[in-house]
Amino acid sequence: MATDQSAPITFRVNGKDVEGHVEPRTLLVDFLRDTLRLTGTHIGCDTSQCGACVVHLDGIAVKSCSVLAVQAAGREVRTIEGLADADGPLHPMQEAFRQHHGLQCGFCTPGMVMTAIELAQLAEPLTPERVREGLEGNICRCTGYHNIVQAVLAGAAAMRQ
Amino acid sequence: MYRFTYHQPVTLDAAVQLASSTEDGSYLAGGMTLLPTMKFRLANPSDLIDLGGVEELRGISEGDGRLRIGASSTHAEVAASALVADRMPALAELASRIGDPAVRNRGTIGGSIANADPAADYPAALLALDAEVITNQRTIAAADFFTGFFSTALAPGELVTAVRFATPAQAAYQKAPNPASRFALVGVFVARHADGVRVAVTGAGPYATRYPAFEAALDASFTPEAAASVPVDDAGLTSDLHASAAYRAHLIGIMAKRAVAAC
Numbered sequence: 001m002a003t004d005q006s007a008p009i010t011f012r013v014n015g016k017d018v019e020g021h022v023e024p025r026t027l028l029v030d031f032l033r034d035t036l037r038l039t040g041t042h043i044g045c046d047t048s049q050c051g052a053c054v055v056h057l058d059g060i061a062v063k064s065c066s067v068l069a070v071q072a073a074g075r076e077v078r079t080i081e082g083l084a085d086a087d088g089p090l091h092p093m094q095e096a097f098r099q100h101h102g103l104q105c106g107f108c109t110p111g112m113v114m115t116a117i118e119l120a121q122l123a124e125p126l127t128p129e130r131v132r133e134g135l136e137g138n139i140c141r142c143t144g145y146h147n148i149v150q151a152v153l154a155g156a157a158a159m160r161q
Numbered sequence: 162m163y164r165f166t167y168h169q170p171v172t173l174d175a176a177v178q179l180a181s182s183t184e185d186g187s188y189l190a191g192g193m194t195l196l197p198t199m200k201f202r203l204a205n206p207s208d209l210i211d212l213g214g215v216e217e218l219r220g221i222s223e224g225d226g227r228l229r230i231g232a233s234s235t236h237a238e239v240a241a242s243a244l245v246a247d248r249m250p251a252l253a254e255l256a257s258r259i260g261d262p263a264v265r266n267r268g269t270i271g272g273s274i275a276n277a278d279p280a281a282d283y284p285a286a287l288l289a290l291d292a293e294v295i296t297n298q299r300t301i302a303a304a305d306f307f308t309g310f311f312s313t314a315l316a317p318g319e320l321v322t323a324v325r326f327a328t329p330a331q332a333a334y335q336k337a338p339n340p341a342s343r344f345a346l347v348g349v350f351v352a353r354h355a356d357g358v359r360v361a362v363t364g365a366g367p368y369a370t371r372y373p374a375f376e377a378a379l380d381a382s383f384t385p386e387a388a389a390s391v392p393v394d395d396a397g398l399t400s401d402l403h404a405s406a407a408y409r410a411h412l413i414g415i416m417a418k419r420a421v422a423a424c
Contacts, residue, residue: 023164024164024165024166024167024209025162025163025164025165025199027162027196027200046200047197048193048196048197048264049341049342051261051263054263060237060266061262061263061266062263062266062267063263063264063267065200066192066193066196066197066267067192067196067267068167068192068196068209070167070169071192071211071213115262115263118262119262134262136260136261136262136343137260137261137262137263137264138261
């Protein structure tokens with residue numbers, strides 16, 4: 001069945017059902033930013049390399065610049081905005097980035113945090129080397145990797161407590 | 162990205178039917194190559210036939226002494242599969258080093274081999290592990306599947322449904338990755354089977370191929386030294402901004418030696 005372009009598609013974004021009209025060619029990142037105004041998810045490179053646009057789709061980290069919005073229909077999308085309530089405490093990974101100064105300009109941070117959360121949820125033990133491998137698809141143009149790695153290790157430890 | 166019509170079939174038959182009934186339709190697997198290519202307007206399919214909902218393309222199983230990996234299996238699924246890790250850990254290791262985690266969460270084995278990127282990792286594994294590519298129409302030996310630069314034996318509309326690998330006695334894959342993309346500058350897959358050693362190289366030329374000189378040397382003596390002693394001609398190898406043909410030829414020897422050492 002071809003997707004009827006006139007029909008609204010239901011998404012579940014950060015725990016809330018959202019209806020939207022999207023063209024098939026609309027990228028998930030553009031739907032999140034332009035339609036839902038969830039601008040925490042960034043577009044850094046547009047060539048699928050930088051990882052600033054990483055979100056979770058059914059709990060799995062994906063580059064939302066390389067997924068069509070229609071492919072997320074009926075599925076659970078989680079963005080950086082969905083990690084903590086506006087007035088509540090930060091997610092442990094966000095708190096670790098704050099504590100360890102895991103950001104400089106901050107542009108790559110949402111993608112770093114979303115990737116780091118998936119990494120922390122894997123069963124294997126995390127070492128600095130494993131964290132660096134896990135962040136292979138996330139580029140920090142400030143090159144602030146050292147503190148990011150420290151933050152991910154601390155955030156993962158906090159999440160596992 | 163140009164406009165296209167999006168389809169989400171849930172059966173193999175429906176997917177194939179759509180491909181034959183659309184003007185210039187394309188299958189969409191993980192989309193890790195196709196969608197970026199469409200964003201650059203380098204591809205303009207009239208229709209995208211998303212394979213994500215086709216259950217028949219999923220699953221990793223074993224039968225007739227071969228490991229069967231469904232075409233829609235992601236690199237992350239292959240890397241994490243206990244069955245793959247037990248039967249051919251070299252393949253799980255290869256999958257765990259494709260691209261980056263988010264790419265591995267979406268990219269699929271079927272999509273990778275149908276795309277036939279000259280620097281993709283899987284083609285070397287298919288050739289060295291004597292794989293069969295199963296399509297909706299027939300079974301194609303890996304040796305006949307990769308036919309050129311981004312070219313395969315697939316007919317228009319023909320869909321890869323699974324890949325079946327022969328279990329080796331020993332195997333290892335070593336690659337020199339491009340530091341940015343993690344594509345293989347050169348990747349060498351060495352597999353020791355009951356009937357002999359197979360050595361396949363990806364990244365070095367227009368498409369992955371076996372290297373009979375290495376196979377003969379390793380049949381005689383399965384040692385890193387034997388691999389290192391094989392001369393490699395750089396004629397026909399790729400020269401680009403990442404590496405010269407001579408450097409790629411050099412890397413083939415180094416990666417072959419390391420792969421044998423890792424077996």
